[in-house]
Amino acid sequence: xxxxxxxxxxxxxxxxxxxxxxxxxxxxxxxxxxxxxxxxxxxxxxxxxxxxxxxxxxxxxxxxxxxxxxxxxxxxxxxxxxxxxxxxxxxxxxxxxxxxxxxxxxxxxxxxxxxxxxxxxxxxxxxxxxxxxxxxxxxxxxxxxxxxxxxxxxxxxxxxxxxxxxxxxxxxxxxxxxxxxxxxxxxxxxxxxxxxxxxxxxxxxxxxxxxxxxxxxxxxxxxxxxxxxxxxx
Numbered sequence: 001x002x003x004x005x006x007x008x009x010x011x012x013x014x015x016x017x018x019x020x021x022x023x024x025x026x027x028x029x030x031x032x033x034x035x036x037x038x039x040x041x042x043x044x045x046x047x048x049x050x051x052x053x054x055x056x057x058x059x060x061x062x063x064x065x066x067x068x069x070x071x072x073x074x075x076x077x078x079x080x081x082x083x084x085x086x087x088x089x090x091x092x093x094x095x096x097x098x099x100x101x102x103x104x105x106x107x108x109x110x111x112x113x114x115x116x117x118x119x120x121x122x123x124x125x126x127x128x129x130x131x132x133x134x135x136x137x138x139x140x141x142x143x144x145x146x147x148x149x150x151x152x153x154x155x156x157x158x159x160x161x162x163x164x165x166x167x168x169x170x171x172x173x174x175x176x177x178x179x180x181x182x183x184x185x186x187x188x189x190x191x192x193x194x195x196x197x198x199x200x201x202x203x204x205x206x207x208x209x210x211x212x213x214x215x216x217x218x219x220x221x222x223x224x225x226x227x228x229x230x231x232x233x
Contacts, residue, residue: 004028004041006056007048014207015045022211038063043214050074057081066091066217068210070098072140082223091217095226096140098209103226105198109145109185113152122187129174129182137173141183
């Protein structure tokens, strides 16, 4: 499989290592301002920055190259990408986190939210911790977790603040050097607490998931998610 890596930062370099170890060829390694011919590759893996993501993804779809994107902070244009993908009969997967463990965590989080929905004595809160070079806060993964709770509870939104109304989920975002990513959901009452937590030990899990998604995406058209890739029901 011939791959383009759009966004050649630390994650891009980790993706390159794993791609090569799995027998793939990385033809394009693009920094933000580089001009490229995307038609040279079979699939593109997009881990750039929010300001570049939409253009990168659109360029791939318009040139009939399936694209896997893990960039966060650009989702105000997500529906535009979905519409373009349908129009051009392209292939697209977005995930706030490609880790297998995180995607299992997403499903556990939804199930727990359903179980806790009517237990009013429990207050819910979230915390996410990442490295100091992460640009967005809260993380895209934290937003996905919060969305899973909102979908399955009486909560209406999330806020990046400890002091919030009962309708919202407070998220605390911390930035600490050399932390790949930790996400915690806490239900606390006066008598006890229930906590679920995912801790990434390195970026390897994110990068491997992106390669697995790219392998799965090859030859397909449509808009998919990691639930499709991993056959999580």
